[in-house]
Amino acid sequence: MRLRYILFVGFILCSGFLYAQLKEAQLEIEILFGDENLELGRNYYVDELADSVEFESIKFYISNLEIQSNSTWQEIGKLKHKLVDLEDSTSLSMKVRGYSSIQKLRFNLGIDSITNVSGAFGGDLDPTKGMYWSWQSGYINTKIEGKSKVFKTRNNYFQYHLGGYSGVFKSCQKVTLLSNKQEKLVLQLDIKEFFVNLNPTELSSVMSPSLEAVRLSTLLSRMFKLKE
Amino acid sequence: MSRRLATLIFILLIFMAFREAKIYQLEYPNYFPKPEYNFRNNPLDSSKVELGRLLFFDPILSKDNSISCASCHSPYNAFAHTDHDLSHGIYDQIGTRNAPALFNLAWQKTFMWDGAINHLDMQALAPISDSTEMGETIVHVIEKLSQKKLYKESFFLTYQDSIITGEKLLKALSQFQLSLVSSNSKYDRVRKQETEFTKQETKGYHLFQQHCNSCHAEPLFSNYQFSKNELPLDSGLNDFGRFKVTQQEEDRFKFKVPTLRNLSFTFPYMHDGRFKKLNKVLNHYTSESIKAQFKKDPKKKVIELSEDEKVDLISFLLTLNDKSFVFNSKHQFPKVLLEEMKGIK
Numbered sequence: 272m273r274l275r276y277i278l279f280v281g282f283i284l285c286s287g288f289l290y291a292q293l294k295e296a297q298l299e300i301e302i303l304f305g306d307e308n309l310e311l312g313r314n315y316y317v318d319e320l321a322d323s324v325e326f327e328s329i330k331f332y333i334s335n336l337e338i339q340s341n342s343t344w345q346e347i348g349k350l351k352h353k354l355v356d357l358e359d360s361t362s363l364s365m366k367v368r369g370y371s372s373i374q375k376l377r378f379n380l381g382i383d384s385i386t387n388v389s390g391a392f393g394g395d396l397d398p399t400k401g402m403y404w405s406w407q408s409g410y411i412n413t414k415i416e417g418k419s420k421v422f423k424t425r426n427n428y429f430q431y432h433l434g435g436y437s438g439v440f441k442s443c444q445k446v447t448l449l450s451n452k453q454e455k456l457v458l459q460l461d462i463k464e465f466f467v468n469l470n471p472t473e474l475s476s477v478m479s480p481s482l483e484a485v486r487l488s489t490l491l492s493r494m495f496k497l498k499e
Numbered sequence: 500m501s502r503r504l505a506t507l508i509f510i511l512l513i514f515m516a517f518r519e520a521k522i523y524q525l526e527y528p529n530y531f532p533k534p535e536y537n538f539r540n541n542p543l544d545s546s547k548v549e550l551g552r553l554l555f556f557d558p559i560l561s562k563d564n565s566i567s568c569a570s571c572h573s574p575y576n577a578f579a580h581t582d583h584d585l586s587h588g589i590y591d592q593i594g595t596r597n598a599p600a601l602f603n604l605a606w607q608k609t610f611m612w613d614g615a616i617n618h619l620d621m622q623a624l625a626p627i628s629d630s631t632e633m634g635e636t637i638v639h640v641i642e643k644l645s646q647k648k649l650y651k652e653s654f655f656l657t658y659q660d661s662i663i664t665g666e667k668l669l670k671a672l673s674q675f676q677l678s679l680v681s682s683n684s685k686y687d688r689v690r691k692q693e694t695e696f697t698k699q700e701t702k703g704y705h706l707f708q709q710h711c712n713s714c715h716a717e718p719l720f721s722n723y724q725f726s727k728n729e730l731p732l733d734s735g736l737n738d739f740g741r742f743k744v745t746q747q748e749e750d751r752f753k754f755k756v757p758t759l760r761n762l763s764f765t766f767p768y769m770h771d772g773r774f775k776k777l778n779k780v781l782n783h784y785t786s787e788s789i790k791a792q793f794k795k796d797p798k799k800k801v802i803e804l805s806e807d808e809k810v811d812l813i814s815f816l817l818t819l820n821d822k823s824f825v826f827n828s829k830h831q832f833p834k835v836l837l838e839e840m841k842g843i844k
Binding site: 276299387388389390392393396398399401403405406407408409423481491 | 504510537540541554615616617618619620622624625627628637638641662665666669673744745746775
């Protein structure tokens with residue numbers, strides 16, 4: 272019995288040691304407004320709109336993060352589905368494994384259709400995270416909320432809840448980025464570009480699966496880049 | 500040291516054996532198809548079914564602790580809401596649809612009259628958050644549950660962890676609802692060759708197969724597809740059915756085909772509860788204007804029934820009532836909850 276016990280402990284130690292050999296690193300996520308880090312509740316003047324804008328909430332799902340090295344794709348994220356929430360700084364970085372020879376990086380902006388029809392999940396997918404519609408099934412892939420005088424709505428509010436997982440309303444977007452072979456992976460998302468391009472004066476709210484939601488999701492997905 | 504380890508393993512084994520013993524076997528007849536629900540992601544377990552029952556009957560799920568799931572889905576009505584055409588929720592607010600019966604849910608692909616919900620696990624979020632039903636949020640429900648000894652203990656016993664999450668709550672509610680299988684009507688006993696139909700019921704069965712089975716398909720008495728049975732639009736409700744979900748023109752006025760089991764317990768009928776009696780339903784299908792509508796659709800057969808045939812058909816429909824389901828003591832208000840509620844007051 273004692274021998275087996277020692278073998279068991281030895282096994283655990285060895286596998287722990289081997290695991291530690293795999294390179295662990297951080298992937299940082301930066302949400303920008305133009306050249307600077309976006310801060311919630313701060314007023315930004317936008318020349319193109321001749322008015323200012325303030326954001327109250329920016330949240331989105333990143334899922335199935337993969338890297339390509341040696342022409343094969345492999346998953347690197349510890350979490351299959353990650354909720355990025357600007358309000359929660361711990362959500363802005365994630366541990367990834369062994370990317371030293373990375374050529375490309377890809378992920379989904381949003382939650383894939385299969386997950387959307389497979390019932391309840393925990394962790395970042397738990398419906399208590401506020402990213403699930405209740406009256407009609409489906410994850411909200413992205414939530415962007417705030418106010419600006421360009422909107423003639425009550426309190427000048429705007430709300431974009433982007434989601435939809437089937438047919439023409441599929442809004443989950445695939446993002447593929449070329450690696451610049453930096454030591455540190457920093458994924459950047461520029462909200463200013465998004466906001467200026469979406470034609471805000473005509474659109475103060477998107478709250479359900481729709482073609483508008485698909486258009487805005489596509490637009491947002493183009494605003495990602497890897498930091499030079 | 501080794502003795503201690505052995506003791507530990509022994510205790511673990513006993514614990515596992517206990518857990519194993521609690522596996523809940525979903526029982527259904529061999530002529531039922533394979534369930535749609537993927538049990539691998541949420542294996543049935545008696546303690547989870549029991550926890551789900553507690554939650555289903557507990558008004559703590561609503562904002563002012565006044566309305567439970569069972570308020571609109573009563574066990575004595577095969578978990579439908581009788582007497583009300585449209586459901587009644589919190590602060591006496593009236594919803595826009597009739598509360599459907601709940602049973603054989605494991606075989607259903609989509610939920611709600613328009614299929615807006617794609618999975619049983621996610622269904623409970625709708626009534627909990629609807630301002631005319633329970634008016635709550637799942638986050639607040641979990642806060643309330645976490646303050647209750649009864650739930651802290653029950654969640655610990657079932658999940659070996661007293662931290663309550665949305666996932667655990669929803670899956671437990673699913674488990675109780677999945678356990679609601681109705682398969683012991685006279686129709687079922689005939690199929691199991693334990694009894695026989697009367698002459699009249701046999702005639703009714705043939706009429707059923709001829710006119711109704713294409714949509715209300717045996718043995719679940721629904722094909723669970725979306726279809727239009729040409730009910731005239733209620734302009735007060737303006738309910739376009741499936742169209743609301745898909746925005747596709749061909750889905751306008753389509754609703755999910757409801758099961759015809761337990762009809763005696765689930766009146767009134769249709770998505771807005773417009774008919775109180777089965778003969779009213781049959782008069783609808785055989786009225787001249789509806790027959791004209793059916794004629795226009797190449798996929799539908801016009802339904803013609805004489806007055807005698809209507810009586811025969813109804814006598815068959817009544818063989819789909821399952822008393823043993825409706826009065827099953829495992830589906831009633833849980834005793835622990837009664838004690839808990841007395842404790843508060």
